[in-house]
Amino acid sequence: MPPIVSTHALHKVYQMGAVGVPALRGVDLHIEEGEFVAIMGASGSGKSTLMNILGCLDVPSTGTYVLAGRQVDGLSRDQRADIRNQVIGFVFQGFNLLPRASALENVELPLVYDRARRVGDPRRAAEAALTRVGLADRMTHAPNRLSGGEQQRVAIARALVGNPRLVLADEPTGNLDTRTSMEIMQVFQDLNDQGITVLLVTHEQDISRCAKRIVELRDGKVIRDAAIGDRYVVGSDPRAGGTAGPGGAS
Amino acid sequence: MIAWIRYPGVALRSLLKNKSRSLLTSLGIIIGVGSVIVMVSVGQGSQADIAETINSMGVNMLMVMPPHSMRGGVNRGAGSLATFTMDDADYLRERSEYCSAISAMTMSPAQVIGGEGNWSTSVLGVDVDYPRIRDWGVDQGEFFTARDVRTRSKVALIGKTIADELFPGQNPVGVRVRVRNTPFTIIGVLSEKGEDARGRDQDDVILAPVTTVLARLKGGREIDMIQASARTIEELDEAEEEVADLLRTLHKIMPGEDDDFHVRTQTEIIERASETSRIMTSMLGAVAAVSLIVGGIGIMNIMLVSVTERTREIGIRMAVGARERDILLQFMLEAVSLSLAGGVIGVMVALLVAAALDAIWGVTTVVNPMVVLMAFGFAGIVGVFFGIYPARKAASLNPIDALRHE
Numbered sequence: 001m002p003p004i005v006s007t008h009a010l011h012k013v014y015q016m017g018a019v020g021v022p023a024l025r026g027v028d029l030h031i032e033e034g035e036f037v038a039i040m041g042a043s044g045s046g047k048s049t050l051m052n053i054l055g056c057l058d059v060p061s062t063g064t065y066v067l068a069g070r071q072v073d074g075l076s077r078d079q080r081a082d083i084r085n086q087v088i089g090f091v092f093q094g095f096n097l098l099p100r101a102s103a104l105e106n107v108e109l110p111l112v113y114d115r116a117r118r119v120g121d122p123r124r125a126a127e128a129a130l131t132r133v134g135l136a137d138r139m140t141h142a143p144n145r146l147s148g149g150e151q152q153r154v155a156i157a158r159a160l161v162g163n164p165r166l167v168l169a170d171e172p173t174g175n176l177d178t179r180t181s182m183e184i185m186q187v188f189q190d191l192n193d194q195g196i197t198v199l200l201v202t203h204e205q206d207i208s209r210c211a212k213r214i215v216e217l218r219d220g221k222v223i224r225d226a227a228i229g230d231r232y233v234v235g236s237d238p239r240a241g242g243t244a245g246p247g248g249a250s
Numbered sequence: 251m252i253a254w255i256r257y258p259g260v261a262l263r264s265l266l267k268n269k270s271r272s273l274l275t276s277l278g279i280i281i282g283v284g285s286v287i288v289m290v291s292v293g294q295g296s297q298a299d300i301a302e303t304i305n306s307m308g309v310n311m312l313m314v315m316p317p318h319s320m321r322g323g324v325n326r327g328a329g330s331l332a333t334f335t336m337d338d339a340d341y342l343r344e345r346s347e348y349c350s351a352i353s354a355m356t357m358s359p360a361q362v363i364g365g366e367g368n369w370s371t372s373v374l375g376v377d378v379d380y381p382r383i384r385d386w387g388v389d390q391g392e393f394f395t396a397r398d399v400r401t402r403s404k405v406a407l408i409g410k411t412i413a414d415e416l417f418p419g420q421n422p423v424g425v426r427v428r429v430r431n432t433p434f435t436i437i438g439v440l441s442e443k444g445e446d447a448r449g450r451d452q453d454d455v456i457l458a459p460v461t462t463v464l465a466r467l468k469g470g471r472e473i474d475m476i477q478a479s480a481r482t483i484e485e486l487d488e489a490e491e492e493v494a495d496l497l498r499t500l501h502k503i504m505p506g507e508d509d510d511f512h513v514r515t516q517t518e519i520i521e522r523a524s525e526t527s528r529i530m531t532s533m534l535g536a537v538a539a540v541s542l543i544v545g546g547i548g549i550m551n552i553m554l555v556s557v558t559e560r561t562r563e564i565g566i567r568m569a570v571g572a573r574e575r576d577i578l579l580q581f582m583l584e585a586v587s588l589s590l591a592g593g594v595i596g597v598m599v600a601l602l603v604a605a606a607l608d609a610i611w612g613v614t615t616v617v618n619p620m621v622v623l624m625a626f627g628f629a630g631i632v633g634v635f636f637g638i639y640p641a642r643k644a645a646s647l648n649p650i651d652a653l654r655h656e
Contacts, residue, residue: 052650057569057650057653077573078573078574081571084570084571085570086571090570092569096565096566096569097566098563109567110571112572113567113570113572113573158570162571
C-alpha cells in the first residue's frame with residue numbers, strides 16, 4: 001500500500017520584505033496508513049509550517065507532496081479546500097469552534113461543505129462522531145458551556161465526522177492541563193487503534209510519547225525519525241477512552 | 251450541488267444572533283423602502299385626484315379661447331384681445347355636427363349681497379347647454395331656459411359654497427340677491443362640484459344667462475370663451491378639428507395664417523396636469539431612492555465590521571473545506587437578507603403610513619403594487635451591490651492568517 005503522506009524535498013521560504021526566511025529546508029517524510037506520528041521541535045523549527053503544508057492550508061515553495069495517492073502541491077485554492085474537506089480532519093490548539101453554534105452544529109460544519117455528499121445524514125453522522133468522543137450527552141451545548149477538554153473533544157468529533165484518511169492535530173493539548181491532556185491523548189490513541197492515521201505536532205515530551213513514531217525537526221530539517229520504544233498508552237484498557245470522566249479538571 | 255438550501259438558514263441564524271445590530275443596520279433600508287413607497291403613493295394619489303377632478307369637468311369637453319387668454323378661460327391681461335362674440339357661439343351651434351352642446355361663456359367678478367350678508371365671487375354667464383357640457387346637476391330648483399337667455403332674464407343659480415355662506419340651512423330658491431346693483435332671482439342651487447385641478451373651489455360661483463351678464467354686468471358683446479362638448483369621447487378630435495375649421499371660415503383666416511383662437515380639449519389639460527404630477531412623483535421617488543442607497547452603504551459598513559469580527563470563523567470554515575465561493579455566498583446572503591428584511595419591514599411601515607395619511611389627514615394615496623415590488627427589488631439589488639465588497643474581502647482571506655486572527 002502506498003504511504004498516505006509522502007513528501008520529497010519540501011522547501012518553504014517566507015518572504016519578509018526583501019529577505020527570504022527559510023522555514024523548511026528539504027523535508028522528506030513518508031507516513032503509512034494507520035501510523036501515529038508525533039512531530040516535535042522547538043518553536044521556529046518549522047513544524048507548524050510543515051503542518052500547514054501537510055494540511056493543505058499552505059503550499060510549499062518547492063518540492064512535492066503526495067497525499068493519499070494524489071499530488072497536491074500546485075493545486076488551486078478550491079481544490080485544496082476540497083481535499084481539506086474530504087481527506088483531512090483538523091484539530092487545533094485553540095479548539096477553533098464556532099462560539100455561537102452548538103456542539104452538534106460545530107461537528108456538522110464540514111458536512112455543509114461536503115460537495116461529494118459522502119455522508120448521507122449530516123445530523124446522524126455528527127451525533128455518531130460526538131458519541132465516539134464520549135460527548136453523547138453534551139450535543140446541544142454551546143462551546144462556552146463546555147470545559148476545555150470537552151471543547152477539544154468536539155473539535156476531534158468535527159475532524160472525524162467526514163471520515164478522513166488523516167487526522168492532523170496541531171498542539172491539541174497546548175491549552176489543557178496535564179490530566180485533561182492525557183484524556184485527549186487517549187482519544188487519539190483509541191482512534192488510531194481503530195485504524196485512523198494521526199499526525200500530531202507537539203513540543204511536549206510526555207505527549208509525543210503517546211504516539212508510535214517521533215519525527216523531530218530543527219531549522220526546517222528532519223533530524224530524527226524513529227519509532228518509540230517506551231510508548232505510553234493512556235489507561236489500562238485502550239477502548240475505555242470515551243468514558244474517561246467528565247473531560248476536564250479546569 | 252452542495253447544500254445550497256442550508257445557506258439562507260445559516261445567514262438568517264447569524265443575523266438573528268445579533269438582533270439589535272441587524273435591525274439598526276436594516277434601518278436605512280427600512281426608511282428607504284418606506285419613503286419610496288409613501289412618496290410615490292402620495293404622488294400617484296394626487297395624480298388620481300387630478301384625473302378625478304378633470305373627469306368631473308366633463309371629459310369630452312372642448313374650450314375655444316382667444317390665443318392670449320388661456321388661464322382657465324379668464325380674460326386677464328389688459329392688452330389681451332377678446333375675439334369672440336355670441337355670433338361665434340351661434341355659428342358653431344348651427345353648423346357643428348360633432349358637438350352635441352355648445353355654450354358661450356363670459357365671466358365677471360362680483361360682490362353678491364343677500365341672505366346673511368355679502369360674498370365676493372365670480373358670475374359666469376353661460377348658455378343652457380352649459381350643465382350638460384360640465385356634467386353639472388342642479389340640487390334645488392331648476393336651470394334657466396333658452397327663453398331666459400333670449401329675454402336676458404335676471405335669474406341665477408348659485409353654487410353650493412355661496413348657498414352655504416349666504417343661506418345656511420335655508421332654501422334660497424326664489425330669494426332675490428343683488429349682484430353689483432342688479433337684482434337677480436335665485437332659481438336653483440347647483441350640486442356640489444368640489445375643487446378643480448388647480449385647487450380652486452368650483453362651487454364658489456354664480457351662473458346666469460350669458461346675455462344677462464353681458465348686458466347688465468359687462469357691457470359689450472364680447473365673450474371670454476366657448477365651451478362645447480363632443481358627441482362622444484371618440485369624436486373629440488374630429489370635433490376639435492371641425493370647430494377650428496368653422497371658426498377659420500367665419501373669421502376668414504387664410505390657410506397659413508395664424509388662428510385668432512385656440513381650441514383646447516381635456517386631454518391636453520389632463521396631460522399637462524398629470525405631467526406635472528408625474529415629474530413631482532419621480533422626483534420624490536428619486537430622493538427616496540437616494541436614502542435607499544445610503545441604507546446600502548450602512549449595510550456595507552456593518553458587513554465589513556462583521557467580516558473583521560468573524561475572521562476566525564471564516565478561517566475555521568475554510569479549514570474544514572469551505573471554498574471561496576462558499577464564504578462569498580454566505581456573506582452575500584447575509585447582506586441580501588439584511589436588505590430584504592429591511593425591505594419587508596419598510597413595505598409594512600409604508601402601508602401603515604399610507605393608510606394613516608389617507609385616514610387621518612385625508613391625503614389621497616394610491617399604493618401601486620408595482621411600486622412596492624420595485625422598491626423591494628431595489629432593496630435586494632442594493633443588498634447585492636453593497637454586499638459584494640465585504641463578501642469578496644471575506645472570501646479572499648488566507649485560511650492560515652484567518653485562523654491565527656485574534
